[in-house]
Amino acid sequence: MVVTLGVAEHMADGVTKVGELARRTDCDGESLARVLRRLVANGLFEEPAEDEFTLNEAARVFLEPGPLRGGLNLDGHGGRLAGAWTGLLDAVRSGRPTYQGVFGLPFWEDLDAHPGLAESYDSMMVEGRHVPDPAVLVHDADWADVRHVVDVGGGTGAMLAEILRARPHVHGTLVDLPRTVARSGEIFGPAGVADRATVAPQSFFEPLPAGADVYLIQSVLLDWPDEEATRLLTRCAEAAAPNGRVVVVGGVSADRAAGKGGLLLMVMTGGKPRSLDEFRVLAAEAGLTVSASGESPSGHFIIESRPS
Structure with missing residues (x-):
């Protein structure tokens, strides 16, 4: 709640009296003081005098972007x-x-x-993500044969930008909804890759741009139940045929134990983490055969599949 109201920012500007904090945040003063006292009791903020609240070191985390x-x-x-x-x-x-x-x-x-x-x-x-790891192929030497990467459901393009920065000979296409890819210029421009990046503003359940060497699915399968996940993989298989590969990073683990959890996904979208064996079943239904798997230098599990 204090993040929503911007309480820490007001304190950083020197506003410490609860009455003025309440006025600036459009809140009831007594109620705001009760919340702040509860946070003080838990080590966040301080109350050096009655009805006066200040930042402490622990509360400064609310000032940091992220x-x-x-x-x-x-x-x-x-x-x-x-x-x-x-x-x-x-x-x-x-x-x-x-x-x-x-x-x-x-x-x-x-x-x-x-x-x-x-x-x-x-x-x-x-x-919520660190600088993406552009090593998304199991064998790094395979990049020599890659000229075009399609990042399927790639958000605003952070991963694709890192791939293009690391591989000057590669061109890329970002596929995501129009409202999302509209912000990709904020990523591609500063990264210096705008001349090698294009966007496809669409759902990834629609036919994908065909003929690329790599179709990357990073942390996307995790968001979907089996039926939709299979549809997505099918679209990738169709676009990758006959010689491309479909690369999945995130959401699939080498064994079931490593893929436990996902309770929030269960209530929000029905998505779930999967083991490699579970992924093989989806891939087969989508017309894909797993051709390689392994860990990236940063520890992410990578699966490569090819059209059957």
Whole structure:
């Protein structure tokens, strides 16, 4: 709540009296003081005098840009994350995502219906990741034969930009929804790769740009149930045929134990982590055969598949 209201920023500007903090944040002063005292008791903020609150070292984390602020902002995607947990019991009972029952629309439709929420989600996805590792092929020497990469569901293009920076001979196409790829210029321009990057503003359940050497799916399968995941892989197989490869990074692990968890995905989208054996089943249904797997230098598990 204090992130949503910008309380830490006001304190950093020298506003410490709860009355003035309440006025600036359009809150009830007594209620705000009660919340702040609870945080003080937990080591966040200090109350050096009655009704006066200041930052301490622990609370300064709220001033730093990054995924923590996005996740705690209840006016943005963070509020959806918090509210989605109320559907956990029904999700366990039914085996289906319960986001629609909480917010009125399925998760992805909710983003489409609320541009501000979608922007918050896109920003949190970018801020929540470190600089992407461009080593997305199992064998680094294979890059010599790659001329064109299609990043399927690549968001605003952070991963594709790193691939193009690391491989000056490669061109790339970013596939994602129009509202998302519209922000790719913020990534490609500063990275110096805008002349080798194009965008395809579309759903990745539609036919994909064909004929590329690599179709990259990074941390996307994780978001979808088996039926939709198979449809996505099918689109990649169609576009990659006959000689391209489909590369999956994230969301699939070498064994079942490594892929445990995903409870929030269960309630939000019905997505889930998968083992390599589970992925092989989806790949076969989509017309793909797993050709290689292994870890990248940064520890990400990579699976390469080719059209059957």
